[in-house]
Amino acid sequence: MRLFGLPGARTAPPEPVRPGDVLAEAEALHVRLGTREVLAGVDVAARAGEVLALVGPNGAGKSTLLGALAADLPAASGTVRVHGRPAHAWSARELALRRAVLPQSATLSFPFAVEEVVRMGRAPWAGTALEDEDDPAVAAAMAATGTADFAARPFSALSGGERARVALARVLAQRARLLLLDEPTAALDLRHQELVLRVCRERARAGDAVVVVLHDLGLAAAYAHRVVILRAGRAVADGPPAGVFTDRLLSDVYQQPVEVFPHPRTGDVLVSPVRDS
Template sequence: MRLARLVPSRPAPPPRPAPGDVLAEAEDVRVRLGTRTVLDGVGITVRAGEVLALVGPNGAGKSTLLGALAADLPVSGGVVRVHGRPAEQWSAPELALRRSVLPQSASLSFPFRVEEVVRMGRAPWAGTDLEDEDDAAVAEAMARTEVTAFAARPFSALSGGERARVALARVLAQRTALLLLDEPTAALDLRHQELVLRLCRERARAGDAVVVVLHDLGLAAAYADRAAVLCAGRVAADGPPAEVFSGRLLSEVYDQPVEVFPHPRTGAVLVTPRRDM
């Protein structure tokens, strides 16, 4: 008698969210790293159809909060929910169909070609009904991030900015409804910073939720629907940039005099350090 080979079942792809659906949230979250409390009682909500920028000075807890929302970092208190369920209740394959994560730096030990790196984003969909979309998803992601021209080059041979765009292409190819991006513009020139934030806006308009850690307050003001200003492990303000980006608040949070004023042509919020010279 021949025994049937057991094939692990693949998790079912989640349905597309409706506008305004909560795709991730932190409730009274605390995170300790070693002896240091990095997040202390943080609450944040991430909704489909919006770009949420996490801003604040170095050490404020931005990347830690992103890691907690991704369920990549355990919390010592409170709860993180992803797609309405406590994060720890999702398996790794289930999470990979629901959220994609761009870390601060991308490094690989093997000489993968650029296209192979981007294709790694499709791994969660293997064995599902959407596996047939792999080629189209990879091609579209590379085109949108402008890396198609060096698809055959080794990832290790790229510049820092090129690697950052390839890493973003991998996230886009994954096609999840929740994108968590940690400083995606840090290594990029002016043109590609704008490109990346336009892609974030496009994904939000298409119904995704995008959380992006940014140091550039001007980019946050221009592209984010909401901004959460973190300071010393807490949320100092949360709301539309035009409402929460005040000179007084930012000067206090960054311990640096800051001026906030409207753009003379568009009226959009502009943020700049105050320089008395």
């Protein structure tokens, strides 16, 4: 099945990116949802070649920040740039060539086969010089997410975890250089949580900027190059996990005693709640 984009002249693909290029950034960002200010003066930048994890308690503004960086939510004030240009200056199709978004849940009203769902990620490339890469892009995305074995099954017949992996495959098939993933591990078992975060690291090694919302601080510590800790709509820390994950800060942010210590074999950061014996 081939999905066609908008009619008209062929669209030029995005310019190449270099390691360290800022592909999404917010400056003094304020976002309101109704009468509530959800983000209050947040500064953040996502760079090519890194995994950036957004962490914090429920209601901290993680998903809202991701939506603003995707240009899906408007800023009340402040600036959001995608690939160096104000987000509102891109058309919807231009954005789709530059950033791919994985929402918290994936629903479809029609019984599309899994491969057809993944192929939807290729729609922005129709009419560009790279539209002939559809088949290899879809195959590579399904191989990376372990979804090729049920390519012909209806999406509606999948388990929650299988749907989550198919949705990630669609995002990967889009081959945008900026990936914005909202809780991609929430519905997954241990094995597939690790698979998804390894894919994030692989995309960063390939030069993409990956922004991922995570609740599991252990996964963030293990796989993120950098973390932004949000609390009540503000960024209270930004840096490598080993630098910003401290007992005092995490205990304060989560209102739960937390212990941070090095792994006995690798030295990597481990995070554990303090429990009564």
